[in-house]
Amino acid sequence: MRRQKPNAYPVVRGIKSEQKKMVVILILLILAPTILIVPVKPLQGISNEMNVEYPRDSNLNGYQTAFGENWLSGWSYRKSYTIEKTLGAGINYTIPIVVYSGIGADTGNTVYLNSESRMDLGDVRFTGEDGEELLSFWLEDYIRSYSSDYFADDCKYFSVSPNHYPHAYYYNGRTYVVWHGEGENDDDAGNPFIRYYDHSTRYWSTSVQIGTNQLLDDFHGSPNVWVDDEGYIHSLFGSHAGLIPLQHAKSNEPESISDGFTITELDWRATYPSVFYDSSNDVTHLWYRYYNGAGQFDWRYVNSSDNGITWNTQHIFIDVDDGTGYIPYRYGSTGLDPYSKDRIHMSWSVYDEADPHEYENVYYAYLNLIDMHAYNVEGIDLGTTIDVNEMQNYCLVLDTNNHGACAGSVHTDSKGIPYIMFASEYNDGSGHQYFTYWNSSSSSWVTPEQVCNVNRYSSVPDFIVYDSNNITAFLTQGEDLTRWTWDGSNWMKVEIIKSATSSRDVSFGFPVAPYGTYPQEDLQITFCEWYNAYDNKAFAWGSQGIVSDYSLQGAIFWVRLSGNLSENSQTIYIYYGNQAASSTSNGFETFPLFDDFNRPSSTIVDGTWTEDEGNGILSIEMNQLKIIQEQNEYCHIEQSSPLQSTLVLRGKMKSGDNTGVNWSPALAIYWNSYDWIKIGMNDYAGEFMTLMNVDSVILSNSSGGALSGSWYYYRIRVGIDVVCAEYSTDGLNWNLLTQISRPVVWIGYPSLIILGKGYAEDSDTFPGSNLDNSLSTPGFLGSHYIDDVFVRKYVDSDPVYGYWGGDENPNITQYSDTYIAGFRETLPDDIMFRPDDETYGEGYVESFTDISDWTVHTGNPLTSDGDVGRNNPIFFNHGRSIYRGSIPWQPVFPPWNHMGIQI
Structure with a gap:
């Protein structure tokens, strides 16, 4: 197929007479009758007799050149890169290469992949000059453009109280987060939203609305999230005390939030649904508070073995039918035992039905998933259901003596010892964060240790148990969210994760460690601010600090050269354009x-x-x-x-x-x-x-x-x-x-x-x-x-970076032309054509005086008069960029892949 040529003709300047113009025209007609001279625009202050031209398709016969036979299988693009000979560098010298995924000017050790690579640059590879010998490399870090330090800014204020904060679940390199938000329409509906954090790229996806929350302005309708063994994403939301059926959303495609969700109704009177997915046995455990419609509440669970399509019969775990008025309410971070996988641990508080906003006491028990019986910390079998007397006699961790308490979190170490953190006013009427654990030697819970003050005793904590002498806790201290560590004997404050501002009545808290694989170091908790308005923000924190929202721009790579840089310049290739590839970054193979x-x-x-x-x-x-x-x-x-x-x-x-x-x-x-x-x-x-x-x-x-x-x-x-x-x-x-x-x-x-x-x-x-x-x-x-x-x-001056070649693609034919010796001398005056990369509609001929600092595609620097030897075809890559020093000739229209320079 014939490529379309620009609809414009060059404007010739600097020719001194009509006779000279005729000479130029005759030479072009005789020597290259089918050459198309394309529009150009000027570069100032440079002069020499160079003529930049493009071959038409009709002139390509006999001039096609192929790349060498060696090409990295599976990759679509590559660029060559030359590093100049450097005395003292020797073999295995390691160089940095800054790689951007977008479009820009390749210069120095910086290269742009023209949007042909994977977003995370996981398909980047480096080879030696033969195009196939893989070189060791390490991706040090990504280059990002900062957006914000929060992942959501539309959390309903009522959705960030305990049990209603944003939830998260880790699966296959992503952490999915859900929250009760408003979205772009600001419609005050409190709908469920989701987005995910990609751990390999450290990049947040866009936010997606899961469904419509029929419960509207009610924090009880806040969503949760989990991912089944097939990769389908699930969320429950929108129910309270039998008013509206519980909504079950399931993604239409595995590991995708952008292909929509299918919503079904679960006709239960379910409040505060919590899901614990046992990936080892492919069983989903759903826990919730149940209201029977007659003023009675209890705590129930159901199971599903087909990823939520069907559920077994509801089972009562804590029964309060005896009319005591106790309601199990503030239960903490219950979950599967991360070590044995055969227990679900839970802590909870209760409130008196007569005063439903005062929570008290701390309790603990676990469900054995083998016999489906409840047990207290000493292993006493409480049967399939715990009644109020058993709760008081066998499960009580702390009697707060009618003072407020909010059971926060329970986690275990590798020996199965449970640790509990909670906020309470029980000791002196003021709010504090407390820590306790089961002492098997004394067969008792240790006296709760006061870790720090907290302004609201309902600011529940969470924590991660690495071992019995290494625990990291996330606590609201005053109005700040802080991180603490436990060494087996003492708590020590490490840092303030997020500090409250004085500009409004805001505090930070409600940290929750994501469920799923336990734990992911670079995103360990989600948390949010508590502000009595409709614009609460939600955050995430990990080993590198606040997990901010960025757009991914590029990455810093280190590449180990295989040749002896002291003896010869080294040419390497960067390959990209393989969506199925994943990174093989390995620093141990790259550095001594x-x-x-x-x-x-x-x-x-x-x-x-x-x-x-x-x-x-x-x-x-x-x-x-x-x-x-x-x-x-x-x-x-x-x-x-x-x-x-x-x-x-x-x-x-x-x-x-x-x-x-x-x-x-x-x-x-x-x-x-x-x-x-x-x-x-x-x-x-x-x-x-x-x-x-x-x-x-x-x-x-x-x-x-x-x-x-x-x-x-x-x-x-x-x-x-x-x-x-x-x-x-x-x-x-x-x-x-x-x-x-x-x-x-x-x-x-x-x-x-x-x-x-x-x-x-x-x-x-x-x-x-x-x-x-x-x-x-x-x-x-x-x-x-x-x-x-x-x-x-290292040598005192790191190697000089030479030049980059253009995009090469084994499926696109590359063209060149050979020119006749002496053609340069026949030109009547010094001229050069350059394509116009903006309008394509104007052209110029410009004079040049010195082009000795130009480097051409072959790597040979031009002499001051532009000479590189007669009969040599010299080629710039025209598909992307050309350079004079650090000044780029920007990408031009790409029907012609190379432009030849006549000399």
């Missing part, structure tokens, strides 16, 4: 030293590291290295440095309060006890800080602006002659903190890489090796995190 700490939480860091923790605690938590230690005490991990005299140490760190100064947590390169350099931050003055020991002489540099609880990138570059320490907020733009000439005593290989806290000044005062020294005044305890640490080879 690497650790992303992505492994199960444990008090053992890893066998490759030596732990020098002193009296502190080193652990893996939330896929990060966690350091708990007092201000002036050492606590770190270390391992032998790669055998490289020039190197870069790089990583991320989040320092909490009480860092100390000289002992502040840091990344350190260590030659010996009194020759080392480290970089981090201290909270004493909110400073980024470099400390150096040069033959027992301490040097330091600092800069303000560092915030406790924030993640920063740090790196130390050790070159042949210069050592630099830098910090960054995004890993792309760096701030120089320290630059010194490399001391003679730092020549040679470093002996250790050290991560954490430690210090040494001289042998008299600090005799400990490997920075294992402490002060006699240890200071206060603090918690700090380190992540994504690597060491790479």
Whole structure:
């Protein structure tokens, strides 16, 4: 099929006579009668005799060129990339490549994939020059455009009281969240909405309305969510006390919220429905409070073995038919035992029917899914139903003596020991968050420990049990949502997750850990603000902080070259355009030293590291290295440095309060006890800080602006002659903190890489090796995190990035032309044509004086007169972009894939 040509003709300028114009026309007619000269527009200040032309289809016979036979199977596109020869770089040099998924100008080490890749860039691969040898790479982080720190801003104020807050469920790399919202129409209906968080891309989907809530302005109609073993998404909503049937929504397609939901009615008088899905046995357990229409309430459950199509007969779990007036109400985070999978644990409070807004007492029991009997904490069989007397005699954890209490959450450790956190006024009439657990040695619940104050005792907490000595809790303290940790003996406040503002009466609370796989480190809880209006916001939090709403732009990749960069320039390919591919990012294969700490939480860091923790605690938590230690005490991990005299140490760190100064947590390169350099931050003055020991002489540099609880990138570059320490907020733009000439005593290989806290000044005062020294005044305890640490080879000037080739596609024929020697000399004047990439309707001929800084597709720089040798076909990729230095020629209309430059 013939490609359509632009409907325009070039405007020729700078030709001095009609005779010269005729010469140009005759030459073009004789030498290239079917060449189409397309419209151009000018570039200023450049001149040489170059003629840019496009071949018509009728002139392509005999000029087609194919790519080499090697092509990575399954991929649709690639671009070539050349890295210039660099003395000292050697083999296995690792380079950063910044990859954007959209359209832009390829320059330096930045490339755009023209919207042909997967959104998450999981299909990106790198090969050597042969196009098939896969190179090791690591995707360090995504580049995002910030939108907001909340995932919903339309939560009905009545839907964020306990039992009605946003719920979440994790399944197959996504966390689905649901809430009672208004949507764009602001119709005050309180309908159920859903969106999901993709853990691989850290990207929030758009929000979708699940259905119509017939209960309207009533918090009892708030939705929940779960996902069955086939990937179908379910939600229950819209019922209370028999007024309206419970609505069951099921997604029309697996793992899809955009293809709609089918709604069916469950004719039960169900309030506060909670679902616990047993994926191991494909059984759905539905729990709810039941109203019989005659003033009696009880707690019931039903089961389904066909993903909610049919349900078995309702069964009473707590029966209050004896007329005591007790109503089981504020039940906590009940759920499947994450270890044994054969129990559903629950805690609850009750209220007196005569005063339905005063909740009291804390209770606990579990349902054994093997015999479907209820048991108390001591294992006493309570039969299939618990009556009020059994509840009081066997299930009571705490009698609050008519003071308010709100049973929050119950979770177990690997031994089945239950832990409960709740808010109550029972002790002194003021609200506090409390913690208790079952002591099997004394066969009793330990006296509840008061953790912190809370303004509303109905602000229920939630928590995650890693083991009996490692618990993370999320508590409303005052009006703030805070994070605390338990070491088996004491609670310690780690950080404020979200602070209440003074601009309105708002507090943050109601944290809930998502159900499903337990737990997901990067999204551990959802929570919301409590504000008596219709614009409450809902948030999520994980190991990297608030899970903000971003649009995904690109990513930072590190690629290990296979050739010897000291001897030759290296050409590699970036492949993309394979929707079925998933990322093969692997830092351990990319760097000589690497650790992303992505492994199960444990008090053992890893066998490759030596732990020098002193009296502190080193652990893996939330896929990060966690350091708990007092201000002036050492606590770190270390391992032998790669055998490289020039190197870069790089990583991320989040320092909490009480860092100390000289002992502040840091990344350190260590030659010996009194020759080392480290970089981090201290909270004493909110400073980024470099400390150096040069033959027992301490040097330091600092800069303000560092915030406790924030993640920063740090790196130390050790070159042949210069050592630099830098910090960054995004890993792309760096701030120089320290630059010194490399001391003679730092020549040679470093002996250790050290991560954490430690210090040494001289042998008299600090005799400990490997920075294992402490002060006699240890200071206060603090918690700090380190992540994504690597060491790479380095030369004082990193390799020069050459040029990018254009999009290549094995299914699209690429064209070229060969030109006749001497054609350049026959031109009457210096001219160049350039396509007009905006209107396509105007064209120009422009004079050029010097194009020595242009680089063409073959990689050969042009001489000042534009000469690259006669009879050489030179090609730019015309389908995308061309460059002069950093100035791009933007993409033009793509009917012609290449333009040839006649010389």
